[in-house]
Amino acid sequence: MESYALSLLKSMLKIYSPTGSEHQLAKFLSGEMARLGFTVDIDAAGNVVGSLGEGPEVLMCGHMDTVRGRLPVKVREGRIYGRGSVDAKGPLAAIITAAKLYAQSRGSLKVVVAAVVDEEGYSRGVKHLISYLPKPICAFFGEPSNTYGITVGYKGALSADIIVKTQTGHVASSELYVNAAELAYEVWLKIKEEASRRSKPESRFHSLDAALTHVASKRRPGVLPDECSISVNLRLPPNMTCEETASLLQRWVAEAASPYPSAAAEAFIKDCVEAFQVAPTAPPVRALQRAIIKVLGRPPAILRKTGTGDVNVASSKWDIPMAVYGPGDSKLDHTPEENLAIQDYFDSIKVYAQALRELESLHRRVDQ
Numbered sequence: 380m381e382s383y384a385l386s387l388l389k390s391m392l393k394i395y396s397p398t399g400s401e402h403q404l405a406k407f408l409s410g411e412m413a414r415l416g417f418t419v420d421i422d423a424a425g426n427v428v429g430s431l432g433e434g435p436e437v438l439m440c441g442h443m444d445t446v447r448g449r450l451p452v453k454v455r456e457g458r459i460y461g462r463g464s465v466d467a468k469g470p471l472a473a474i475i476t477a478a479k480l481y482a483q484s485r486g487s488l489k490v491v492v493a494a495v496v497d498e499e500g501y502s503r504g505v506k507h508l509i510s511y512l513p514k515p516i517c518a519f520f521g522e523p524s525n526t527y528g529i530t531v532g533y534k535g536a537l538s539a540d541i542i543v544k545t546q547t548g549h550v551a552s553s554e555l556y557v558n559a560a561e562l563a564y565e566v567w568l569k570i571k572e573e574a575s576r577r578s579k580p581e582s583r584f585h586s587l588d589a590a591l592t593h594v595a596s597k598r599r600p601g602v603l604p605d606e607c608s609i610s611v612n613l614r615l616p617p618n619m620t621c622e623e624t625a626s627l628l629q630r631w632v633a634e635a636a637s638p639y640p641s642a643a644a645e646a647f648i649k650d651c652v653e654a655f656q657v658a659p660t661a662p663p664v665r666a667l668q669r670a671i672i673k674v675l676g677r678p679p680a681i682l683r684k685t686g687t688g689d690v691n692v693a694s695s696k697w698d699i700p701m702a703v704y705g706p707g708d709s710k711l712d713h714t715p716e717e718n719l720a721i722q723d724y725f726d727s728i729k730v731y732a733q734a735l736r737e738l739e740s741l742h743r744r745v746d747q
Contacts, residue, residue, distance in 0.1 A: 380480060381725050385459070387411065388472040388724065392452045392461030398444040398500045401425055405443060408475070408494050415479050417492065424507035427494040431482040435742060436489045436513065437735065439478060440505065441471030441521035441705075442498035442689060446713045457721055464719040466712040467498070470521030470705025473724060477731030484732075488739050491515065498689050501650050505689040509696045516742065517663045517700045519731070520690040523707030524682055526723040526730070527675055529667045530703035532584060532683035533691055535615030535654035537624050538592075540608055541566055541632055545642045547605035556603050557639045560596045563607035566644055567591050569635035570611060570628070577619075584683040587624075588614040614685060621651035652691040656683075661700035662741045663734070670733035675726060684709070704731070 390411075396404040408427045412419045417429030427443070430436075445463040452461035463469075471494055478490040491512070495504030524530050543563040548556035574589035593610035615624055628646050636644035657664060659681050671679040686709070690701055706727035711717045 384476045384728055391468045391472055392463055395449055396443050396445055397447040398497055401443040401496045424504050425496045426504045426508055430489060430491045431478055432489045434487045434489045436491050436515040438491050438515040438518040439474045440493040441474050442467055443494050444496055444499050446499055458718045459721055460718040465523045465707035465717050467522050469707050469719045469724055473727045473731055474521045477728045480732040481735040486739050502689050502692045505692050509693055514697050519663055520703045521705045522688055522703050523705050523709045525708055526706045526727050527671055527677060528680040528682045529664055530682045530684055531657045531659055531664060533655045533687050534685050535652055536687040537613045537651040538649040540610050540647045543607045543644045545605050548603050557642045559604045559607040562642055563609050566632055566635040567609055569631050573631050583685050585616045615654055617654040617656050621653055653695050655691045655694045657701055662738060663700050663702035666734040666737035667702055667704050669737045670730045674729045674733055
């Protein structure tokens with residue numbers, strides 16, 4: 380199976396699939412999963428959804444899209460290089476292969492594998508998936524966790540555009556007017572300051588983080604800008620909800636603009652997803668813990684990450700236990716050096732397959 384697993388991953392890496400352009404990879408995976416015996420379909424969002432077996436349903440979800448930027452696919456010194464090897468075609472290929480391995484052992488769970496679109500965007504794929512898929516008993520999401528780690532927490536995320544408007548004037552009389560670009564910068568400094576006040580040096584997971592992601596203003600020769608827009612991304616700790624953070628952001632923007640009666644500033648929320656947390660004692664986490672000990676012979680690491688993923692979206696609708704696992708070092712996400720240790724990839728397949736067996740055992744005990 381290792382030879383097939385490496386061939387599968389290599390083929391996936393050779394298909395460039397940045398967010399919005401996943402259709403070619405979806406077509407390939409649909410055909411590949413059908414050959415493996417999956418009952419498979421491509422849904423209206425472009426997700427590939429396949430199932431194996433009968434019984435209580437377990438979802439295993441990974442994403443097909445990557446950030447933009449082509450990287451040469453190569454195997455060298457026990458590692459495979461390519462865009463998506465870590466984030467997250469490696470974990471997705473491991474899920475597909477592990478589901479097949481588990482089905483061959485005649486397990487009593489039905490495994491639903493979903494390869495979704497737009498995770499690096501606004502999670503359009505998983506949002507569509509959870510709108511029609513029957514609620515499973517639990518779910519695994521494929522993201523890099525260094526093979527021996529299990530991720531039980533992700534921060535929430537809020538994206539917003541802030542528009543600043545002022546009255547324009549001649550640049551030679553700049554002291555008479557409010558410069559929209561300068562005021563937008565003041566708004567950003569206010570947001571950054573408020574986020575810093577809510578940071579916890581001992582834990583980034585429990586801190587509010589703020590990033591400025593875009594700046595644009597109208598520019599005409601000799602005239603001060605009268606409109607400027609900035610985009611911000613806030614990463615939310617578990618104790619801050621989307622509703623609370625949106626309200627705070629609106630207040631901070633208003634306070635920054637309040638000294639300038641002739642100016643107006645407003646925040647427009649584009650997207651927000653709540654933070655995700657699951658107890659380390661939850662069945663999918665326990666199943667992965669047991670599997671890592673049996674397969675790797677070492678204790679697992681429990682991780683809480685500052686990123687945000689599709690698991691956040693799914694957990695906002697489904698009140699079921701979920702866990703995040705996969706091969707790869709997340710520090711290599713989105714970098715020009717993205718690569719995956721091939722042995723770690725093989726090990727993660729075994730861990731996932733064993734975790735399904737452990738989950739089957741745990742589920743059987745609950746039913747008895």
